Amino acid sequence: MSEWITNTITSLGYLGIGLLMFLENLFPPIPSELIMPLAGFTVAKGRMELAPVILAGVIGTILGALPWYYVGKLVGEDNLKRLADKYGKWISVSSRDIEKADNWFDKHGQKAVLFCRLVPGVRTLISLPAGISGMPLVPFLIYSTIGTALWVSFLTLAGYALGDNYEIVEEYLGPVSKIVFVLLIVAFVVWVVNKRKKKH
Template identity: 40%
Template sequence: MIDWATNLVASGGLFGVFLLMVAENLFPPIPSEVVMPLAGFAAARGQMSLEGVIIAGIAGSLTGNAVWFELARAFGTDRMYRILDKLHRFTRLGREEVGKAELALRRNGPAAVCIARMMPGIRTGISIPAGLVALPRRVFYLWTGVGTMIWTGGLAVAGYMLEDRFDLVERWAGPIGLTIMLGVFTMIGWQVWKARRAG
C-alpha cells in the first residue's frame, strides 16, 4: 500500500506535489501529513529531489492559503460567510472553524498565522479571518511562510529519513499538531480568564 501511494505521488512529479498541497488548503482531500511524507519517501528513493519536494510543498500550501486570504480581503465578512455556507460540504470550512481561527488570531496576533499552520482544524481557516481583519499582506505572507516552511519541510524531511516507516510519521504528526492546538487554546483561555477577572 505504501509503495503504491508513494509511486502515485512520485508519478505526478513536483508539480503533482504542488497541486496536492494547493488542493489540501482549498478543500482538504488528502492531508499534508500524508502528502509530504510520501513525497519525502519518493525523494529518498531517488524519484524526486528532497529540495524540490520541500519547495513544491511550500509553494502549494502558500498558494492555497493565499486564495482564502485574498478572497476574504476582497469580499468582506458577509459575502465571505455566504460563500463558506455554500461550499462547506466541499471545503469543510464553516463558521465554527473560522470563528475558532478568528479567536486565535485576535488573542495572539499575527503569530497565530504561523502557529496555525501546524494545527489541524484551523490550518487553512486562519487565512480567512486574517483577510477579514485586513492583516497587512507582508505580515500575513511572512508568518504563513515561516509556519508552512516548518511544518511542510519537517514532514518531507521526516518522510525522507524514515523512508518505509510511514506509519511512524502518520502516528506522530497528528498528535504533535493537536498538542500545539491545545497549548494555544489553553493560552487563549488563560487570557480570557484574566480579562474577565480584571473586568
C-alpha cells in the same frame, strides 16, 4: 486517498506535490501529513531531491492559502458585524465581539498566522481571520511562508527518516487534526454557554 496521492506524485513529480498541497488547503480532508512524508520517502529512494520537494510543498500551500485569505477580505469586518447584529443572537455573537476579535488579531495576527501554520486542524482556517481583519498581504505571506516551511520540512524529513514506514506520520498526526477541530468547537460552545449565563 493514499493511492491517488501516490499516483499524483509518481506521475507529476514536483508539480504533483505542489498541486496536492494546494488542494489540501482548499479541501482539508486531503492530508498534508501523508503528502509530504510520502514525498520525503521518495527523496530517500533517490527519485527526487530534498530542496525542490520542500519548495514545491511550500509554494503549493501558500497558493492554497490565498483563496481563503481573499474570501475573508471579501466578507470583511463590516459585513461580519452586520451579520452578527442580524443573526448573531442565535449563537451569542455581537458586532462588539467581532470588533474585539479583530482588535486581538491586529495585535497578535502575525504570531497567530506563524504558529497556526504549525498546528494540524487550524493551518488552513487561519487564512480566513487574516483576510477578515484586513491583515496586509505581504506580512501574511511572509509569516505564512515561515510557518509553512517549518511544517513542510518537518513532514518531509520525517518521511525521509521513516522510509517505508512514512505512513506512521499520518497515523499519529491525522487524529491530532480532528482533536484540535473538536477542541475548537467545544471551546466555542463553552464560550456561548458562559455568555448566555452572564446575560441571565
